Amino acid sequence: MALRKKDPDKFDCPDAIAGHGRPDPAAIYAAPGVFGDPRADVDLYGTGTRLNAFEARIAALLGKDAGVFMPSGTMAQQIALRIVADRDGLRTFAAHPTNHLTLHERDGITRLHGLHLVPLASAVTPITLADVRGLAEPVATLLIELPQRELGGLLPAWDELLAMTNLARERGWHVHLDGARLWESAPYYKRSYAQIAALFDSVYVSFYKGIGAIAGAMLCGSQPLIDEARIWQRRHGGNLMALYPYANVAEQSFDARISRMPKYRDAAQWLAELVAAQPGTVRVQPAPPPTNMFHCYLRVPPDVLAQRVTAVARKHGVWTILRTAPTAIDGITKWEISAGDATLALGPKRAQAVLEQLLA
Amino acid sequence: MALRKKDPDKFDCPDAIAGHGRPDPAAIYAAPGVFGDPRADVDLYGTGTRLNAFEARIAALLGKDAGVFMPSGTMAQQIALRIVADRDGLRTFAAHPTNHLTLHERDGITRLHGLHLVPLASAVTPITLADVRGLAEPVATLLIELPQRELGGLLPAWDELLAMTNLARERGWHVHLDGARLWESAPYYKRSYAQIAALFDSVYVSFYKGIGAIAGAMLCGSQPLIDEARIWQRRHGGNLMALYPYANVAEQSFDARISRMPKYRDAAQWLAELVAAQPGTVRVQPAPPPTNMFHCYLRVPPDVLAQRVTAVARKHGVWTILRTAPTAIDGITKWEISAGDATLALGPKRAQAVLEQLLA
Numbered sequence: 136m137a138l139r140k141k142d143p144d145k146f147d148c149p150d151a152i153a154g155h156g157r158p159d160p161a162a163i164y165a166a167p168g169v170f171g172d173p174r175a176d177v178d179l180y181g182t183g184t185r186l187n188a189f190e191a192r193i194a195a196l197l198g199k200d201a202g203v204f205m206p207s208g209t210m211a212q213q214i215a216l217r218i219v220a221d222r223d224g225l226r227t228f229a230a231h232p233t234n235h236l237t238l239h240e241r242d243g244i245t246r247l248h249g250l251h252l253v254p255l256a257s258a259v260t261p262i263t264l265a266d267v268r269g270l271a272e273p274v275a276t277l278l279i280e281l282p283q284r285e286l287g288g289l290l291p292a293w294d295e296l297l298a299m300t301n302l303a304r305e306r307g308w309h310v311h312l313d314g315a316r317l318w319e320s321a322p323y324y325k326r327s328y329a330q331i332a333a334l335f336d337s338v339y340v341s342f343y344k345g346i347g348a349i350a351g352a353m354l355c356g357s358q359p360l361i362d363e364a365r366i367w368q369r370r371h372g373g374n375l376m377a378l379y380p381y382a383n384v385a386e387q388s389f390d391a392r393i394s395r396m397p398k399y400r401d402a403a404q405w406l407a408e409l410v411a412a413q414p415g416t417v418r419v420q421p422a423p424p425p426t427n428m429f430h431c432y433l434r435v436p437p438d439v440l441a442q443r444v445t446a447v448a449r450k451h452g453v454w455t456i457l458r459t460a461p462t463a464i465d466g467i468t469k470w471e472i473s474a475g476d477a478t479l480a481l482g483p484k485r486a487q488a489v490l491e492q493l494l495a
Numbered sequence: 496m497a498l499r500k501k502d503p504d505k506f507d508c509p510d511a512i513a514g515h516g517r518p519d520p521a522a523i524y525a526a527p528g529v530f531g532d533p534r535a536d537v538d539l540y541g542t543g544t545r546l547n548a549f550e551a552r553i554a555a556l557l558g559k560d561a562g563v564f565m566p567s568g569t570m571a572q573q574i575a576l577r578i579v580a581d582r583d584g585l586r587t588f589a590a591h592p593t594n595h596l597t598l599h600e601r602d603g604i605t606r607l608h609g610l611h612l613v614p615l616a617s618a619v620t621p622i623t624l625a626d627v628r629g630l631a632e633p634v635a636t637l638l639i640e641l642p643q644r645e646l647g648g649l650l651p652a653w654d655e656l657l658a659m660t661n662l663a664r665e666r667g668w669h670v671h672l673d674g675a676r677l678w679e680s681a682p683y684y685k686r687s688y689a690q691i692a693a694l695f696d697s698v699y700v701s702f703y704k705g706i707g708a709i710a711g712a713m714l715c716g717s718q719p720l721i722d723e724a725r726i727w728q729r730r731h732g733g734n735l736m737a738l739y740p741y742a743n744v745a746e747q748s749f750d751a752r753i754s755r756m757p758k759y760r761d762a763a764q765w766l767a768e769l770v771a772a773q774p775g776t777v778r779v780q781p782a783p784p785p786t787n788m789f790h791c792y793l794r795v796p797p798d799v800l801a802q803r804v805t806a807v808a809r810k811h812g813v814w815t816i817l818r819t820a821p822t823a824i825d826g827i828t829k830w831e832i833s834a835g836d837a838t839l840a841l842g843p844k845r846a847q848a849v850l851e852q853l854l855a
Contacts, residue, residue: 159533160739164524173519206566210732243730247607343736350735370603371731372570375710376703379520380740 151454151477155347168387198329201361208352214367219309223275230278233285277303280313287420287430300334312338319345322397323425342385351381399427402474413494428473511814511837515707528747558689561721568712574727579669583635590638593645637663640673647780647790660694672698679705682757683785702745711741759787762834773854788833
């Protein structure tokens, strides 16, 4: 449920409790580091000095041979799974039932690629080693999402993750990482990106979400996988004449925000505590958040919440809830929060005042 | 064959014989009309005041109910054909053997959508009414490209086009327009865009090529077709978090260049005459060009041509041939020219001096 729709005056509200603040396109493209030398900046159908250097840089950071920048993770992940399925002659992949391909892509993986999900774990519990061990059906790929967004941003313990991926590899499955929020996960594991990515044969990472660019993703893996992925990118209609409007902003945003990931995680932790302390909050999940995101379950009726969002925006100049999702329990709605630059700028004191009014 | 690769000093060459000039990203995004009010400018997953108004505006110009902006024509056309194929329960489409889907998309239409081409006409002749009449196989869609790019930009006569599309509709086929260069075709027909588009059930148009934006396309048609196309856009990974980096530049470029289409066509006509008059030219096709583009067949050996391209760039400061394509005839290569702002700026006098050196 959208809570700010058709209320244009709210847009003048300068601050926010989550995210990186409202985008200003002119400022984004005028920022230092987005454009420099047009000779290097402009790519042509996937070839460009800066674009290809950025791909090589991210691939190296993840300890992979190669990377390819794509307009979206939807495209990147479907392509990775398709390549492996064709190679192995197997049309199945194992993943959590709430994985992005199943929930948010209108079943493109089946309608475009003819692949089928073998679900692991229930919709509300994370994948465990026992789930992987219990998989009786052959699959081409095991897809693991770090963190599990639909479970509020849960991360498996390192040893569990290691055991799951090792077992999958022993069984000959390709192991793919949905790393939409991988950058945000590293502070929890206290390991390098390459150490985490080493558990996976292919990795998708995103440049919006925590990184805060406009759009764009990268698929990294072995050289043959990435070479083939470029062919599929063309088939998908993602090999655009120029990708620099996304790719250059992605690189600049990466440079600006990658070192702030621990700060965003810390902010999510104090914010989750504040949310949990309010009378209108039923539960915060996970507590404490291992990344910069978490879910809160609220018992404030949606219409009351909508009025309070407006009242808070007017009184404090702070955006709070942009949208809520219904839950299976009558009267309880879910709010997803991702801490970012706006959260850091707001700080705990103002956040507390805001939350007390919002979630009374 | 690429003729300017690895010769970076050529990039400082200020002028060009074709196209709109080398893109300067910082200037593109700082241009008036690209960004205004961030509230309107920023779209979110396909919803945005300016984006949706632009879609409605182009759809209206084409006399269609609705339009959807997509990152690429590859995506837009595959989606249109898929929707119709599913509706009709027919996995075939009729088109010229050199259509874009078959030649330039790594067979995505088959590999992603399971559709198969029924070719009309030979690779070097345009589709005629007789070809359409002679089609003995059932098809879901007849795809017509205006102009036929791989034939140098040929346009069928209006009466032939009318007869072909009428016949296809009588037979119950969906008629789709690959209008990658539709904007460039209208001066020849001396008819409005809506009059041309009225012959088709769905229309794809592009915003780079003649319009000169960075990337982006629009699919226009009936409301149900476009509603379903948005679902498929998500499946393809083309429903990006924000499309404004392409869409706003597309609209601004459209406003800047749409009225110049007759000028580009006129420039192609004088340029084609000049090219045809050079000793190194075997043929210009079509002559005269009905749009802003044409092909020339050259008998200058590629290595000699490459040296002359550099020599011309040094002497005249003019970019000429960026790439040539081989032909079936030994020693003859093909050069595709699209007249644009750079051609207008160069003018016939400088163009003649350049061509005399290049195609001696």
